[in-house]
Amino acid sequence: MQPMSRKTQYFTDSVIRRMTRISLDCGAINLAQGFPDFDPPQAMLDRLAEVSHLGPHQYPITMGAPNFRQALARKCGRFMGLELDPDTNIVVTIGSTEAMVDTIFALTNPGDKIVMFSPYFENYHAQALFADCQPIYVPLVPPKFNFDANVLEEAFKQHPKAILICNPSNPSGKVFTYEELKLIADLCIKYDVYAIMDEVYEHIVYAPHKHTYMATLPGMWERTVSCSSLSKTYSITGWRLGYAIAPKPIMDKIKQYHDFNTVGAPAPLMEAAVVGLEMPDSYYEEFGAHYAHMKQLFTDGLRRIGIPFTDPQGAYFVLANIGPYMKKGQTDVEFCEEMARKVGVACVPGTSFFMEDVRDIVRVHFAKKDETLLEALNRLEDIKAKMA
Known part of the structure; x- marks a missing residue:
């Protein structure tokens, strides 16, 4: 058989999407892949229902x-x-x-x-x-x-x-x-x-x-x-x-x-x-306020638990420091896979995003309903004991 493309040796599958598959497999709350668990605007859903029949x-x-x-x-x-x-x-x-x-x-x-x-x-x-x-x-x-x-x-x-x-x-x-x-x-x-x-x-x-x-x-x-x-x-x-x-x-x-x-x-x-x-412009104002609310809820929870993180200026991601919870010699990929199964919350290893030697950072996102974020924070409360 002739050799296939050499390009694929320089990157893996998407680690973000891999973490989604792991979440589905073990029932973890997916704070890895950045999609919300709430509905689009009702007007778009109503129009989609019409278009499904009309073309x-x-x-x-x-x-x-x-x-x-x-x-x-x-x-x-x-x-x-x-x-x-x-x-x-x-x-x-x-x-x-x-x-x-x-x-x-x-x-x-x-x-x-x-x-x-x-x-x-x-x-x-x-x-x-x-x-x-x-x-x-x-x-x-x-x-x-x-x-x-x-x-x-x-x-x-x-x-x-x-x-x-x-x-x-x-x-x-x-x-x-x-x-x-x-x-x-x-x-x-x-x-x-x-x-x-x-x-x-x-x-x-x-x-x-x-x-x-x-x-x-x-x-x-x-x-x-x-x-x-x-x-x-x-x-x-x-x-x-x-x-x-x-x-x-x-x-x-x-x-x-x-x-x-x-x-x-x-x-x-x-x-x-x-x-x-x-x-109208009011939609974007309400949309922005909703995300500001989710950010406040989630970051307040991380502060209460004691997980260090960087406070985002925009988007809906937080980079958190998981160094205190890692085992000696453990990679961030291994940590994230274990965390999804033991803690029940999925995140993305920082090595997916940094060219620098960063091994104790993960990305989590907060584009979720209040109840989803509160349950994720509840599971993170005893992360140290679960990851020991």
Whole structure:
């Protein structure tokens, strides 16, 4: 038999999704994979019920149903403060994951370099390798996850093609300030680098922090791709509706890859999701308040139990220190698998996100109903005894 792809030796299966399978197997509360256990807005569910009978049920236009792209242009344009053309600036993808992959392939050639911050979402490393690109990692330093501007510029001096940024950040919860984004933008312009932005948590930001769209900074619209999805904002991670926003010259290339990659997003789900995109501003205010409540409930519980953690500025993840509960010589992967079975709470080992030698950090998320979070905290109360 001929040898298969050499690329797969450089990454494993998704540890996040692996922990979900372990959760299902042992009945643990899944605080590993970041999806909520509460319903989407009722208006979207009602519309989905109608669409299930009325259609559409066949292939959509490859780039996304026109009415869905028009609704996206209105909603995203309103929050970004940009005039977006639904025909030339937007493509609808199978989640933001596909948007990121299409963008990387559209912008890079084999051998190109991509700057990304560490910690990073685990998909990014694999996506860069898919495209035969070389990642350059710049550390975000806990507990505030700031970066050294000189270290970042040294990365830019290596002539990367793009920088990939998750803002707000998964897994650190960092929200990049305007000043930080301006510094990065100036480097992008100085060294002629594209900015690939993962902004799926754009509406989950905790006061006093504010989200700034990179594409709105001076000189950055021409070189920025904004990737996002409806998954987090409307609690529909299973609908897999994502999108990319970019200027026409870049979007034309992204569309080429999208066309032959997935053909198109699910037609009935796009139709049902239009009502979500037409929600008033009050929806996003209530949505943000709900996440602030969940964050408060969960982090207050961790403080009471005595588990050290970093306080997120955005998104819905907490990085917790599990060093005091680990056995000598135990890896964080082994710890997480044992914790799911013995404590009944699943989390993700930090080595899935850090290029640095981090072995005593795990990621947990709090996008759950109050009763789910309270039960998870109840199980964590005696974590030391259960993991002994």
